[in-house]
Amino acid sequence: MLQDTSQALSIFSVVALHPRKATGTKYGCGIAQCGACSVHINDEVQRSCSIRVADVSPSDRIVTIEGLSSDRSHPVQKAWAALDVPQCGYCQSGQIMAAAALLKRMPKPTDKDIDEAMTNICRCGTYQRIRAAVHMAANTTSRT
Ligand code: FES
Numbered sequence: 001m002l003q004d005t006s007q008a009l010s011i012f013s014v015v016a017l018h019p020r021k022a023t024g025t026k027y028g029c030g031i032a033q034c035g036a037c038s039v040h041i042n043d044e045v046q047r048s049c050s051i052r053v054a055d056v057s058p059s060d061r062i063v064t065i066e067g068l069s070s071d072r073s074h075p076v077q078k079a080w081a082a083l084d085v086p087q088c089g090y091c092q093s094g095q096i097m098a099a100a101a102l103l104k105r106m107p108k109p110t111d112k113d114i115d116e117a118m119t120n121i122c123r124c125g126t127y128q129r130i131r132a133a134v135h136m137a138a139n140t141t142s143r144t
């Protein structure tokens, strides 16, 4: 008997297989540790490798890095570019999604807030530039 296994797929699998080829979301650990696969689900950052399709509903709004802005004009994306944050770049879409979600719920985070909220791993060690870019984006957002 054939079974529908699509409900057991992770959200990441669905994003990766999407016909519009959204390639920004990355796969790292597969066990919700690294954050490379981060997306927004209803404006909260979530690790898409570890959330099953069965765990979201049709009304849930899932946004990947491609959906953050149509022209890379989101304040976080602009700050990332201005401060040249990425090194190899692999973790960075996840970092940006985590930062955008943080700023949405906390417009002026402290260094401690950033360190506590952004647990994404960067093997290139760009953490100081990430933190600086979050502050830059926060200042930009607060002026607009
Ligand atoms: S790939 Fe999802 S958290 Fe690492």
Ligand code: FES
Pocket (backbone or CB within 6 Å): 086, 087, 088, 089, 090, 091, 092, 121, 122, 123, 124, 125, 126
């Ligand atoms: S920039 Fe290389 S892993 Fe973060």
